[in-house]
Amino acid sequence: SAVISQKPSRDICQRGTSLTIQCQVDSQVTMMFWYRQQPGQSLTLIATANQGSEATYESGFVIDKFPISRPNLTFSTLTVSNMSPEDSSIYLCSGGTNYEQYFGPGTRLTVT
């Protein structure tokens, strides 16, 4: 198994600013992903964080809005850029293999 931590756990940000969320895994994992969970809803995949290369984004998500880095097999960051109130969500990262994904506790973002 893998233990995943995220920082910050929550934040309140002003419209137009950016926030970078960190995701740390306690062991090397092949795959890492970023998800968004809007209030009262399910999880939607934002992108696959690829180690050493550009992330792969899902339909509806773009690199300019959600730049992602993954410098090694245990760490990734997601930046939410030029935020608006519609970006208020929980952002979760996951890491693991093709057969099992472990999730971080999430970052609760509120944009005012």
Place this chain on the structure above:
Amino acid sequence: AQSVTQLDSQVPVFEEAPVELRCNYSSSVSVYLFWYVQYPNQGLQLLLKYLSGSTLVKGINGFEAEFNKSQTSFHLRKPSVHISDTAEYFCAVSGPHNQGGKLIFGQGTELSVKP
């Protein structure tokens, strides 16, 4: 494309009663199936998974699920629930052709266990 439908958005049940949370999936290829639980203000915890083999899968906290390929279902069951089982439950699918571990989630089922 793959998709997941959880047939009940809310399931209220009394303590010690049995419960079934329903999940149907759609896929043209073989899939891996998962159930996750999310307690209030927490991340997701894996309850159980089906990759291959026996269609009856046992997980943590007394939960089990049965994979039914003909009905494309993966329903979650527990014979006797506790107050502490109150949480949001998510069914998810991925597959060998789905870029390794990328999960597609259902809409979630809120299980509310009452005393």
